[in-house]
Amino acid sequence: MKTMKCKEVRRLLPPYVDGELAGQAQASVHQHLASCPACNSAFEELKQNLALLRSAGTAEPGPYFAARVMADIRQAGRTSARTWLAWGRALGSAAAALLVMASIGVGALIGRGLAQGSPTGSVTSEELTVSSDEPAFADVFESALSGN
Amino acid sequence: MNRIQDPDAELVARARDGDTAAFEELVRRHEKPLFGYVYRMCGNHADTEEIAQTSFVRAWEKLAGFRGESSFKTWLFRIATNLSINRRTRTRPTEELNEFLPAPPADEPEQTYRQQVREELVQAALSRLPADQRSALVLSVYQELSYKEIAAAMGKSTRAVDSLLFRAKANLRKALDSARKKGIL
Numbered sequence: 001m002k003t004m005k006c007k008e009v010r011r012l013l014p015p016y017v018d019g020e021l022a023g024q025a026q027a028s029v030h031q032h033l034a035s036c037p038a039c040n041s042a043f044e045e046l047k048q049n050l051a052l053l054r055s056a057g058t059a060e061p062g063p064y065f066a067a068r069v070m071a072d073i074r075q076a077g078r079t080s081a082r083t084w085l086a087w088g089r090a091l092g093s094a095a096a097a098l099l100v101m102a103s104i105g106v107g108a109l110i111g112r113g114l115a116q117g118s119p120t121g122s123v124t125s126e127e128l129t130v131s132s133d134e135p136a137f138a139d140v141f142e143s144a145l146s147g148n
Numbered sequence: 149m150n151r152i153q154d155p156d157a158e159l160v161a162r163a164r165d166g167d168t169a170a171f172e173e174l175v176r177r178h179e180k181p182l183f184g185y186v187y188r189m190c191g192n193h194a195d196t197e198e199i200a201q202t203s204f205v206r207a208w209e210k211l212a213g214f215r216g217e218s219s220f221k222t223w224l225f226r227i228a229t230n231l232s233i234n235r236r237t238r239t240r241p242t243e244e245l246n247e248f249l250p251a252p253p254a255d256e257p258e259q260t261y262r263q264q265v266r267e268e269l270v271q272a273a274l275s276r277l278p279a280d281q282r283s284a285l286v287l288s289v290y291q292e293l294s295y296k297e298i299a300a301a302m303g304k305s306t307r308a309v310d311s312l313l314f315r316a317k318a319n320l321r322k323a324l325d326s327a328r329k330k331g332i333l
Contacts, residue, residue: 051323
């Protein structure tokens with residue numbers, strides 16, 4: 001087995017103490033520590049420092065911590081759902097308005113086209129106004145279907 | 149990418165489908181270790197409470213993107229690590245360790261006082277480490293994660309974690325040596 005120098009061993013002490021070394025590296029450090037008081041002393045000091053960290057304990061969450069987290073999540077969920085609902089309603093209203101406008105426009109165009117027997121191009125607001133002497137849309141539609 | 153065996157996998161799958169009860173169970177499983185980790189990272193209760201809570205909320209929000217390439221716990225700790233490191237430390241790096249020590253109480257037993265001193269000293273020593281060294285050390289010492297798990301939690305390579313831990317332990321030694329020489333320890 002290759003003998004390690006002190007400098008190499010010191011570099012490997014942290015992974016050695018954490019149990020991260022395996023095979024020959026672990027065996028070489030182990031063997032070196034058994035025969036080198038200086039490195040062994042550094043190893044003991046490292047273990048002591050880590051033990052000091054562990055002895056300090058740690059903070060714990062209060063009894064209602066999880067409940068607060070879940071309340072936050074549910075609140076965020078509601079906000080998010082409300083936002084989607086608002087968007088959905090707005091989109092629905094916009095779509096309905098467009099549909100109504102399109103129906104009126106298309107209806108008027110069909111009505112006028114059928115009544116005058118001419119192709120339709122651009123339409124002015126006056127053309128969209130239904131006058132009393134023009135046939136009602138239903139009548140024109142009926143007439144178109146019957147072929148008269 | 150290899151999938152790992154995760155004891156939380158079933159709860160995670162249910163939570164991903166919107167089951168808040170399953171996620172609440174995950175919160176209860178991990179609240180203590182996560183809280184302890186964040187406390188050691190930032191050193192005060194107010195920040196700990198906020199960061200720990202935000203970590204869980206972020207985990208819930210991002211759960212759809214969790215692909216199971218690490219354990220849920222490691223992934224959760226990665227969120228907390230990023231939040232903790234991004235939080236500006238409130239400790240001045242030039243402070244001496246004994247500036248953190250509490251005044252000796254007149255009516256408390258010496259053992260309690262010595263424990264309090266240890267707590268303060270450890271927190272002060274950790275606070276003086278650069279955030280990434282502190283994170284690696286805390287995950288190793290208090291969470292007992294392997295270098296591979298720490299690497300996953302920090303988004304670094306195993307080699308980088310090894311180097312961080314080497315430097316963290318050397319810095320810790322300097323700080324505690326100084327405290328020993330002053331007779332604080």
